[in-house]
Amino acid sequence: MTGVMPVALIGLGTMGAPMALNLLKAGYSVIVHNRTRDREIPLAAAGAQRAESPQAAAAAATVVITCVSDTPDVESVLLGEQGVIHGAAVGTVVVDMSTISPTATQRMAAVLAERDIAFLDAPVSGGSEGAKNGTLSIMVGGTAADLERVRPLLSALGNTITHIGPTGSGQLTKAINQIIVAGTYWAVAEGMTLGMKAGLDMEQVVQAVGSGAAGSWSLTHRSGNMIANEYPLGFRMRLHQKDLKIALDAARELGVTVPMATYVDQIETGLIAQGYGDEDLSAIVRSVRQQAGLEF
Amino acid sequence: MTGVMPVALIGLGTMGAPMALNLLKAGYSVIVHNRTRDREIPLAAAGAQRAESPQAAAAAATVVITCVSDTPDVESVLLGEQGVIHGAAVGTVVVDMSTISPTATQRMAAVLAERDIAFLDAPVSGGSEGAKNGTLSIMVGGTAADLERVRPLLSALGNTITHIGPTGSGQLTKAINQIIVAGTYWAVAEGMTLGMKAGLDMEQVVQAVGSGAAGSWSLTHRSGNMIANEYPLGFRMRLHQKDLKIALDAARELGVTVPMATYVDQIETGLIAQGYGDEDLSAIVRSVRQQAGLEF
Numbered sequence: 333m334t335g336v337m338p339v340a341l342i343g344l345g346t347m348g349a350p351m352a353l354n355l356l357k358a359g360y361s362v363i364v365h366n367r368t369r370d371r372e373i374p375l376a377a378a379g380a381q382r383a384e385s386p387q388a389a390a391a392a393a394t395v396v397i398t399c400v401s402d403t404p405d406v407e408s409v410l411l412g413e414q415g416v417i418h419g420a421a422v423g424t425v426v427v428d429m430s431t432i433s434p435t436a437t438q439r440m441a442a443v444l445a446e447r448d449i450a451f452l453d454a455p456v457s458g459g460s461e462g463a464k465n466g467t468l469s470i471m472v473g474g475t476a477a478d479l480e481r482v483r484p485l486l487s488a489l490g491n492t493i494t495h496i497g498p499t500g501s502g503q504l505t506k507a508i509n510q511i512i513v514a515g516t517y518w519a520v521a522e523g524m525t526l527g528m529k530a531g532l533d534m535e536q537v538v539q540a541v542g543s544g545a546a547g548s549w550s551l552t553h554r555s556g557n558m559i560a561n562e563y564p565l566g567f568r569m570r571l572h573q574k575d576l577k578i579a580l581d582a583a584r585e586l587g588v589t590v591p592m593a594t595y596v597d598q599i600e601t602g603l604i605a606q607g608y609g610d611e612d613l614s615a616i617v618r619s620v621r622q623q624a625g626l627e628f
Numbered sequence: 629m630t631g632v633m634p635v636a637l638i639g640l641g642t643m644g645a646p647m648a649l650n651l652l653k654a655g656y657s658v659i660v661h662n663r664t665r666d667r668e669i670p671l672a673a674a675g676a677q678r679a680e681s682p683q684a685a686a687a688a689a690t691v692v693i694t695c696v697s698d699t700p701d702v703e704s705v706l707l708g709e710q711g712v713i714h715g716a717a718v719g720t721v722v723v724d725m726s727t728i729s730p731t732a733t734q735r736m737a738a739v740l741a742e743r744d745i746a747f748l749d750a751p752v753s754g755g756s757e758g759a760k761n762g763t764l765s766i767m768v769g770g771t772a773a774d775l776e777r778v779r780p781l782l783s784a785l786g787n788t789i790t791h792i793g794p795t796g797s798g799q800l801t802k803a804i805n806q807i808i809v810a811g812t813y814w815a816v817a818e819g820m821t822l823g824m825k826a827g828l829d830m831e832q833v834v835q836a837v838g839s840g841a842a843g844s845w846s847l848t849h850r851s852g853n854m855i856a857n858e859y860p861l862g863f864r865m866r867l868h869q870k871d872l873k874i875a876l877d878a879a880r881e882l883g884v885t886v887p888m889a890t891y892v893d894q895i896e897t898g899l900i901a902q903g904y905g906d907e908d909l910s911a912i913v914r915s916v917r918q919q920a921g922l923e924f
Contacts, residue, residue, distance in 0.1 A: 386655040408678065422816065434826075457840040471836045494836035497829050505833050514840035515888070519811020522886045523804040527873075530730075530800050533793050538802050540767045540790035544753040548810035548844035572805050579822075586825045589919040590818045592811070592888055619777045622886040 333396045338363060339485060340393035341343035342386050342409050345429070346373040346454070348399035350464040351429070351489050353378055354579070358488035365389040390419035396426045402574065403432040410440055415459035417530060422448040425482055429470070429489075431455045431510075431575050433584050434503035437473070441499040450478045453499060456505035459567050466569070467491045471509075473502035503533055512615070514576055514596035524558045529624050534559045554614040561627060566612030573600040575610075633804070634659060635781060636713070637688035638682050638705050639726070642860050643752070646760040647725070649674055654784035656658050661685040678681040686715035691778055692722045698870065699728040699809055706736055710896035711717070718744040721778055725785075727751045727806075727871050728798035731876050733769070737795040746774045749795060751802035752786060763787045766806075769798035803875035809909070810892040814848045817913035819847075820854045825920050830855045857923060862908030869896040869905075880920040 337360060337374045341352045344366040352375050355362045362380040365388070366370050383389035388410045391395045398414050400550040406428055410416045417425060424447060428437065434453075441451035449520050452474035468490030473477050478591040479486075479495050486493050496505050525536045525548070527537045538555050541547070557563050576597050599610075599619045608615050637648045640662040648671050651658045658676040660668050661684070668678045674924045679685035686692045691730060692712050694705050703722055706712045712722060722745060724733065730749075737747035737793030748770035758764040768775050775782075775791050782789050792801050819842070823833045834851050837843070853859050872893050879886045895915045898904075904911050917924040 363830065385660065395863075396834065421711055427830070434722060457837070457842070461908055470839050492836065492839060494832055496836060501826070503822065504828060505836050508819040508823050508828075508833060509837040509840070511822060512815045512837065512844075512847065514811050515815020515818060516794045516842065516889055517845055519808045521817060522884075522888055523786050523808040526807060526879050526882065526886065527800065527804050529884045532794075532797050532800060536790055536792045537804060540765060540788070540792060540801050541753070541805040541808065543788060544765050545845050545849075546753070546805045546812065548846075549841050549895060550844075554842075566899070569654045582826075583822050586822065587920060588818075588822045588825045589916065590822065591891065592814055595891075617844075620638045624883060 337395060337485065338393045340383065340389035340396045342366070342389055342396065342398045343400035344375060345401070346460045349375065350396070350460070352380060353412065354466045355485065356380060358427045360485065360488070360624040362390045363389045367377040373582035376585045385414035386416045387414045390416040390424065394424055395485060396420060396424060397429055398426065399429045401430065403429045403436045403621045404432050404509055405576070406432050407436065407440065411443060413434060417444060417447060417449065420447070420449050423450070423453065425450040425478055427451065427454050427482055429454050431506050432503060432505065433578055434500040434598040435585060437503050438500045448618065450456050450474070451483065451499060452478055454486065455502055457509055458490070459550040462490070470494070471496055471505040473497060473499050499575070504582060506575065508584045510572060510595040511580045511590060513572065517554060517613055517616055518592070518596050519548045520548065520613055521556055521558060521620045524555055524617060525620040525624050525626065528559065528626060557612060557614040558617040563611035563620070566614065568609070569600055569611055569613050570604055570609035570612045573604065575598060576600070631677035633657070633691060633781065634689045636661070636685035636692040638662070638685055638692065640671060640698070641695065642756045643725070643759045646756070647693070647695060648676060650784050651781065652676060652763045659685045659688045667804040668689045669772065681710035681720070682712045683715035686720060690720060691781060692716060692720060693725055694722065695725045697726070702726050702728050702731065703736065707739060713740060713743060713745065715744070715813040717746050718882065719746070720823065721746040721748065721774055723748045723750050723778055725750050725752055727874065728745050728799060728801050729874055730796040730803065731881060733799050734796045735851065747795060748774055748778065749798035750782065752800055753802070753805055756787070758786070766790070767792055767798040767801040769793060769795050769918040772817035778821070790842040801879060801880045805885060806868060806875045807889040810870065811888045812844045813850060813909055813912055814892050815889070816844065816851055816917045817848045817854060820821070820851055821914060824825065824855065824922060853908060853910040854913040855917045859911040862910065864894055864906055865909050865911055866900055866905035869893060869900065870911045872896070
């Protein structure tokens, strides 16, 4: 039964902690580890075992999920001194649900493969709400066979699990997601600001344009923030920029010119410097408001 | 009964001709006029009366709809030598469903108001398909009272009729629509090109990212064109650029900086010069493909 498969979850941040809880709820035996060990305590109270290192966590599990902040963190957790690679048995499946570099992903997968440790890159979208409610969208790179081994487990974490292709393609898909998010939010920001400067009834404007070719998740769900000039989370701007940097690096490596994504990255740099980095990404409209002489 | 209200429709192009047919179907008495008079013939065959000038058309109607190409055309039809203003009785309602300058709209409405002729700006989205099926989205500027007088008639043309605010606000909303369309299509173009250059299974990518924060009408309905590198109409790029110019002029007049819309306008200039202006707007991806060294 997959229900009792021991699963290690390394990285108990905003995403990882609720994911660990969902695995416990689904009946899995969960081993948790976090660099700041105190974060393990609430999970232990909920029934998880604690492990003192990624190595120890991996030694106790057949599937290892990593959910940490950035590429160097995954490298350290997987390949570092007390890394997963030193604890994982042959046949273990490592599922990296962090958002990191696609090329670094391919390098790490190759190192793990030498020890017969399987690897899936499986970044997510849907944010902390999605992590909490088990409604993440999971974009998976790696072999279909490895994905099938962990699919029941991933089903406890997300409701859309898409196998994109070989190792790294999950991360590339996440990069594409963040590029499109950047441009779509920005498009809404330009349009909303024009209407606000003209003094239009913006709720009517959104209603009029929202169901046609201008329609988007961003217009439906984030134009309200832009109109109110209030940006509750949501998706933190500095985290989007971190992901966007990965996407821009990938575009550069692949030789793809992405001027709009680059522009939004620059705008985010300015807004983060002004102290807005912990607001929802829709706060990129502040830049358009500012240049239009509106309150920002 | 509004059903027998005589309605003049001036401008029988891709949009105007099917709109006239829908008015006839709804039981209105329809008077048509078109600069190239031959275009009146199929409408006459369907039961419309022909008028030899905008003036004559207005003289026979209580509501005058104009649906022509650009600002100077509306000026000529309304205020020219044989214009609507010389034929319309006091109390006539003029409904301009063209996409034109918001400020020129306000000027013309003021001239008509001196003769006690009411004016609504009522540009549409939904394209030729929407015009044919009576499913346009209609964005209305002018007084609520004037809108109520023609609402039954507009209901024969569209299924979303939104009163935005005073004269010009319908056109401003259309400008906002085209700015958002520009940026959203472009965002999808950058994302799709990154995935194509990486050799990903793009149908899987679209499925994985389409239901979250990257989702848009453009991603759902136009990414397929971008992936196939085929751009059937749709919405003609050169018509989008014509509308976008109006939007950029409005943004300049209002003092709103819209770098992304300006960028897409520039891209469209280049693609139109290369002969792609009569393709669907999704063909803006050709520029991203070209710079990425993909077939375009």
